[in-house]
Amino acid sequence: MSGDGQARSLEGYSILVTRPxxxxxxxxxxxxxxxxxxxxxxxxxxxxxxxxxxxxALIARLAEYQVVIFVSRNAAEFGVRLIHEMGQSxxxxxxxxxxxxxxxxxxxxxxxxxxxxxxxFTSEGLLKLPxxxxxxxxxxxxxxVRGVGGRELLAQKLLQRGATVDYCEVYARTxxxxxxxxxxxxxxxxxxxxxxxxxxxxxxxxxxxxxxENLDMLYxxxxxxxxxxxxxxxxxxxxxxxxxxxxxxxxxxxxxxxxRWVADER
Numbered sequence: 516m517s518g519d520g521q522a523r524s525l526e527g528y529s530i531l532v533t534r535p536x537x538x539x540x541x542x543x544x545x546x547x548x549x550x551x552x553x554x555x556x557x558x559x560x561x562x563x564x565x566x567x568x569x570x571x572a573l574i575a576r577l578a579e580y581q582v583v584i585f586v587s588r589n590a591a592e593f594g595v596r597l598i599h600e601m602g603q604s605x606x607x608x609x610x611x612x613x614x615x616x617x618x619x620x621x622x623x624x625x626x627x628x629x630x631x632x633x634x635x636f637t638s639e640g641l642l643k644l645p646x647x648x649x650x651x652x653x654x655x656x657x658x659x660v661r662g663v664g665g666r667e668l669l670a671q672k673l674l675q676r677g678a679t680v681d682y683c684e685v686y687a688r689t690x691x692x693x694x695x696x697x698x699x700x701x702x703x704x705x706x707x708x709x710x711x712x713x714x715x716x717x718x719x720x721x722x723x724x725x726x727x728e729n730l731d732m733l734y735x736x737x738x739x740x741x742x743x744x745x746x747x748x749x750x751x752x753x754x755x756x757x758x759x760x761x762x763x764x765x766x767x768x769x770x771x772x773x774x775r776w777v778a779d780e781r
Contacts, residue, residue, distance in 0.1 A: 523549070523550050524549045524550065524774050524777065524778075525546060525549040525550050525551030525773065525774065525777055526549075526550030526551065527550075528551050528552070528708045528709065528777050528780075529551065529552040529554055529702070529704050529707040529708050529709075530546050530551050530552065530553055530554065530707060530708065530709050530710075530711055530773060531554045531556055531707035531709070531710040531711060531736070532546070532553055532554065532555050532556070532711050533556055533557060533558040533559075533710065533711060533712055533713070533717045533720075533721060534557060534559075534711070534713055534717070535557050535559045535560065535561045535589070535688075536555075536557050536560075536561070537561055537588075537589065537592065538588055538589075538713075539555060539557065541766050542711075542766050542769060542770070543555055545766065545770055546770075546773070549770075549774070551773075551777075552702065552704070554698065554699065554702045554704060554707055555698070556691070556693075556695055556698045556699075557691055558690070558691055558716070558717035558718075558720040558721050558724070559688045559689070559690070559691070559714070559716055559717055559720065560688070560689045560690070560691060560692070561589055561662075561686055561687075561688060562686060562687045562688075562689065563593045563596075563685065563686050564593070564663070564684060564685055564686055564687055565593060565596065565597040565600065565685060569684065570597060570683050570684060570685050571597070571601065573658065573681060573683040574597050574598055574601050574603055574683065575601060575603070577598065577603040577604070577605070577608075577658070578603075578607065579656055580608060580656045580657065580658040580681075581607075581608060581609065581655040581656055581657070582608060582609050582610075582611065582646075582647075582652070582655055582656070582657040582658070582678075583605060583608045583609075583610050583611070583657075583658045583660060584610075584611040584612075584613070584641070584657065584658070584659045584660065584669070585610070585611070585612050585613070585617050585621060585660045585661075586613045586617070586638075586659060586660065586661040586662075586665065586669070587613065587614075587616075587617055587661065587662065588616050588617050588620045589662060589685075589686050590617065590660045590661050590662065590685060590686070591612065591617050591620040591621045591624065591626075591660075592620060592624070593685040593686045594660040594683065594685045595621065595624040595625075595626065596624075597685055605626055609630065609646060610626055610628065610629050610630065611629070611630050611631065611641060611644070611646075611647070612629050612630070612631040613631065613632070613636060613637065613638065613640075613641050614631060614632075614636035614637075614763070614764070615631060615636060615763060615765055616763075616764060616765050617631065618631040619765075630644060630646060632644065634762070636742075636762070636763060636764075637742070637744070638666060638668045638669040638672075639668070641669065642668075642669065642672050642673075647673065647676070648676070649676040649677060652673060652676050652677065652678045653676060653677030653678065654677055654678070655678050655679070656678070656679045656680075656681075657673055657678045657679065657680045657681070658680075658681050658682075658683055659680060659681070659682050659683065660683045660685055661682060661683070661684060661685075662684060662685070662686045662687060662688050663684045663686070663687040663688070664688075670682065688716060690720045690723065690724075691720060691724065694724075694728060695721075695724045695725070695728055695730060695733075696728050696730060699730075705732065706732050706733055706735070706736055707736060708736075708737070708780075709736070709737050709738070709739055709773065709776060709777075710733075710736045710737070710738045710739070711738075711739050711769065711773070712738055712739070712740045712741065712745060712758075713740075713741040713742075713745075713764040713769070714741070714742075714745060714764075715742075715744060715745045715748060718738075718740070718745055718748060718749065718752065719748070719752065721733075722752040722753060722754075725753075734753050734754050734755055735754075735755050735756065736754070736756075737756050737758070737759070737776075738754060738756070738758040738759070739758065739759045739761065739769070739772055739773060739776060740758040740759065740760050740761070741760075741761050741762075741763065741764035741768075741769065742760070742762070742764070743760060743762075746758050746760045759772060759776055
């Protein structure tokens, strides 16, 4: 969309954006530019760990690894920042990103060659790539750059295929501290028209805040969810409407889906 059509495409609709602050601004601006009310309520707070001994010790030994995998945009942002700070380089490594957003982030940070799945932006999709097959990865040292915790599937499979795997945890995710009711009140909205969810963790934290603050009306809020795995949890956590599912959490994909949803609702 362009021109006046784009400017009016979300007019009269409020969108709850739950992404962490580091990932949300472009999307918030785009919603506002299209006439929508963007309600920013991050369900995950990101804190870097670049000052802590464990990730620094691993980055100091980066030359020992043949493969480095970044599992998220935040992993790319905090990981590459730490690599540069410590005077290390990825030039000798084969670099992988789980999704298109992580790949774009890495390239924007100066990592020229990044390999990512063509469509399935998950650990499962990454594991299908030829360079991570058993015959290719056996005997190699792999560094997985991620946040504290998270899925173990990627490391488990690579270990089974004969690789040596270490985690470099460069950031931590924590639940939000600002009451959701205060954010809604400040925006003059009791229940947003649409909630935007880009991770299972955000969905879980949203449900927890709804329960803690007795905001049960939000369980009737329609959700736009990135990824089938997260979508599967929507009903289990108590949301009453079947979610709209998009494959990619990239801004363009989310905006297109929001505009389609609003057009159908009008």
